[in-house]
Amino acid sequence: MDCRPFRVEDTVGQGTLAAVAEPKYWHLRTVLLRTMDTEFSTGQVLPNERELSARFGVARATLRQALDQLELEGRLVRRRGIGTLVAAPRVGIPVSGREGGRGSAVHGGQEWKVVDCTTGPASAALARTLGLAEGDQVHTVRRTRVVQGVTVAAESLHVPSAALPHLAVVVDGNDRARGVLRQLERVGVDGQSRSVELGVAESAEAALLERPPGTPVLVVTTQYAAAGRLAAVAVSTYRADTCKLTFGESGVAVKVAGEVKAAAVS
Incomplete structure (x- = not known):
């Protein structure tokens, strides 16, 4: 048996990694x-x-x-x-349930704040995500999540117009956002799935998070189902330097100004 110690060498073309000096x-x-x-x-x-x-x-x-x-x-x-x-170590508290379903209500020291709400044709990428035809109308509600006065997340909630057939025609802004959220509540979400990945904040999200573009973030994508069909998709961008998310039964732990604060999830 060859007992020589393994050594990573520069063997380009042989399928092994090249040695890289540590900065x-x-x-x-x-x-x-x-x-x-x-x-x-x-x-x-x-x-x-x-x-x-x-x-x-x-x-x-x-x-x-x-x-x-x-x-x-x-x-x-x-x-x-x-x-x-x-800084204080980040402590995770399990996350479950549909987050912030009531617009800008305050729960357990956290608050969702509506930034804007628009309705327009779905891009090709968004149409694929929602299972729609490109150009189908989609409501998009943008919100920020604030804990103890610090913005820790930005969210874009996309809801196909066809999923909310009884949505009243209201002006753009907070009233329209509240209408979309209220109607989504009435539809009755009966299932959801989440995925989490590490990313960096693009310009729009970075501005909402009050951080420079390229800041590490945790991107949580949640798909909501109703009556066996996809009803909405939310993309929540959390500051990776502030939040540690785990999945379970209660809430989300965020580290704010050096202290760990528990924020309930509605």
Whole structure:
């Protein structure tokens, strides 16, 4: 038996991976994580950049890259006039049920706020998702989810017009959004499925989340069924640095300003 240790080599064309050197900032990120876990507690302020770069023997530019990465991951929080703090760990509370079905109602410290509501022809991609013909009319309600005053998610809820035949004609805006949500409640959702994937915030979602484009997000796509047919699709974009979602029976845990807050799901 060949007992030589496995070594990843540059064997292009042979189906194996090429060895890649670990960037200095990434190695420093790992070292900083170990240091934070052993020497610092939640909410504690880290030493300034000059002290940290001297301690670990790295350039300030490398240190900033590592700190930026840890902030992006939600492990650090920067506060103007205070410094860089160790963020609270994200704690997951199971999520179930149809989220925020009542528009902008407040439940358990969370609030869904309507941004706008439009009705128009479905694009080719949206038509495929909803099982419609391209150009069929679709209602789209955009909302944000706010917890303890912090926007943690943006959602686009797409409902085929044919699924809401009794929707009254109302003006655009909050009244129309409330009408779509109210009629969807009356239709009676009898089944749903969810999928979650990691993504980055595009310009529109980033603006609603008050984060720069490219910010890591968790994209939750929920399909709602009624009477054996697809009734609506919601695409919810959660800040990955703030939220940790798990699936079960109660709600969603979000980390806001260094504290973990539980938000009930209606």
